Amino acid sequence: MGAVYSQLSLKERRRIEDWWHAKVPVREMARVLKRSKSTIHREIKRNFWADDAFPKKYAGYFGHAAQLQTLKRRSVQRKLIRHPDLCKTVIARIKQGWTPEQIGNRMIYEGAKLRVCQETIYRYIYSKEGMDQELWWYLPEHRKARRPRRARKRQKPKFDRDVSILFRPDDVAHRRQFGHWEADLVLFKQRFGQSNVTSLVERVSRFTVLLKNPNKRTKPVMGKIMKAVRDLPYIARRSITFDRGTEFVSWPHLQAEIGTQTWFCDPSSPWQKGTVENTNRRARRWLPRKRDITAVTDHELKMICDRLNATPRKCLGWKTPAEVFRENMMEEMGQRPYPRKE
Numbered sequence: 001m002g003a004v005y006s007q008l009s010l011k012e013r014r015r016i017e018d019w020w021h022a023k024v025p026v027r028e029m030a031r032v033l034k035r036s037k038s039t040i041h042r043e044i045k046r047n048f049w050a051d052d053a054f055p056k057k058y059a060g061y062f063g064h065a066a067q068l069q070t071l072k073r074r075s076v077q078r079k080l081i082r083h084p085d086l087c088k089t090v091i092a093r094i095k096q097g098w099t100p101e102q103i104g105n106r107m108i109y110e111g112a113k114l115r116v117c118q119e120t121i122y123r124y125i126y127s128k129e130g131m132d133q134e135l136w137w138y139l140p141e142h143r144k145a146r147r148p149r150r151a152r153k154r155q156k157p158k159f160d161r162d163v164s165i166l167f168r169p170d171d172v173a174h175r176r177q178f179g180h181w182e183a184d185l186v187l188f189k190q191r192f193g194q195s196n197v198t199s200l201v202e203r204v205s206r207f208t209v210l211l212k213n214p215n216k217r218t219k220p221v222m223g224k225i226m227k228a229v230r231d232l233p234y235i236a237r238r239s240i241t242f243d244r245g246t247e248f249v250s251w252p253h254l255q256a257e258i259g260t261q262t263w264f265c266d267p268s269s270p271w272q273k274g275t276v277e278n279t280n281r282r283a284r285r286w287l288p289r290k291r292d293i294t295a296v297t298d299h300e301l302k303m304i305c306d307r308l309n310a311t312p313r314k315c316l317g318w319k320t321p322a323e324v325f326r327e328n329m330m331e332e333m334g335q336r337p338y339p340r341k342e
Contacts, residue, residue: 013063
């Protein structure tokens, strides 16, 4: 009979921390602790600490932090065991044919104080308790064993090198040409679901358009953007600069269907589209993160746009975005923005 596996203790994790900083080989750690090499490798990989807010030199493996992280994961996984009433609700909905994604997001929509995410539900379904009840049978695919983690991992969105912001013409970068936009998503508290707002800002005039979305799926988000700019003459919609969020992966449709060029910022570089970031901060005056965006109508959103576009801006010589946008439109179309004085 094989040895019974036990979780690493805090004492063992502190020893691994000391050895990791001393660059002791994993094989030697495993030999001293009488653990398998894969156990040590997995421990370091799962509990490795790093934060973009701190320099890389501060990243590493820390025993106490690893212990806390492990306990947190374990408590999340056992949430349905600790709350029988919540568990009964989840099981009832599974048996009604609801998917874990539908159950988790419905709880958010209902504003339930005690709720679980779809990953927790899946883990319960494939745990000993869930398998005893054969909950897997109620899932759409009736899959008795869960797919391996690699098969579930989402593909990273693909952005061609040709559409990198590095190749954006200088006339666009230095605001010498009208008709180039920036786009971003304005997000809200999770309890309001995935509803969000797309903000579009023309770089020369700072003219703003706000569009409400029910979720972050790329086709509806990009579809609304195309609908908003499609009727503009090409001179007013030459290009749009995005960040590399998954909501913008349908960018080829934008170019193919309406001919608008797309550019993408470098990863984790929102400052490269500073115009729309600045506009988002202005819009937050009326659209704070804690506001229930699902209750905001399209008419209210248009009124916020009108306020932004009718406010004089120092960078425009105290003209309003709406005035500058109109002037540029008329100039590009060969018309004078204002009648000539006799």
